[in-house]
Amino acid sequence: MLNFLRNLDRRIVFALMGLAVAVPILTKLSFPEPVPKGTQPYKVFDQIENLPDGSRVLLSFDFDPGSQGELLPMAMAFTRHCAEKGHKMYFMCLWPLGEPFVEDAMNIILGEEYPDLTYGEDFMSFGYKPGNEAVIKNSIVDLKALFITDSRKTDLNAIPMTRNIKSAKSMDLIINISAGDPGTKQWVQYAATPADLPIVAGCTGVQAPLLYPYIPDPLKGLLPAIKGAAGYEQVMMDAYPHLADPAVIGSKYSSKAALQRMGPQFVAHILMVLFILLGNIIYFIDKKKGGA
Secondary structure, rough: HHHHHOOHHHHHHHHHHHHHHHHHHOOOOOOOOOOOOHHHHHHHHHHHHHOOOOOOEEEEEEEOOHHHHHHHHHHHHHHHHHHHHEEEEEEOOHHHHHHHHHHHHHHHHHHHOOOOOOOOOOOOEEEEEEOOHHHHHHHOOHHHHHOOOOOOOOOOOHOOOOOOOOHHOOOOOOEEEEOOOHHEEEHHHHHHHHHHHOOOEEEEEOOOOHHHOOOOOOOOEEEEEEHEEEEHHHHHHHHHHHOOOHHHOOOOOOOHHHHHHHHHHHHHHHHHHHHHHHHHHHEEEEEOOOOE
């Protein structure tokens, strides 16, 4: 047995790792995600939760399909949370391929899960605007000069939500989901700081260390990668137990999407640790016997 393990074919290792990832994905396996009080998921949650119902929230989906594995679950969780609180949601994106995700959030999350919400009265989308940080700078000056119409080509003065809006300074909170530049850093530098607006964000894992210096002011909370999104989903389900309903979990954009994506990581990491321990055990046995 020891000799078999010592000469274990690497293809067996690859096959076991493949199963460790595939089985949890296919079975939608998830594990409880303990979230200590005072951590970032709670800080993000509290910023949205503590706003008066019906507050104005600007959500900017600044990512593309390449980062949707990490960022789409938190984008949909942000949308659900705002819908639960009855906040007025103003969507936009600085990345051209972010607009389909905005449409999905409005059609699937809001349209199907919250059918009582109405476009133009409870939520709307400015759509994509090229210009990077220039768009952010101008958003706190004059939104209607920047966006003449919404994403559906309707005049902003004809939409109840935007009829009396002058600029992003009218917002009570900015939520940014960022895969890079332009993203959270630019929203902090060119909108949140000069306009004194609170902001929370979600970002990819590699981007998170660059944003930590902005916490806690003006960045009130940050969800780093899928781990942060899973923690936020857990806090959401603790606060709103109906989100754990199988109908919501089974929807196209599940209320446990991030938690389910943590399952394969957990099982794969356990398998890696076992391989490392097994390799070390074999090494010390051979060393004790005087082997090479």
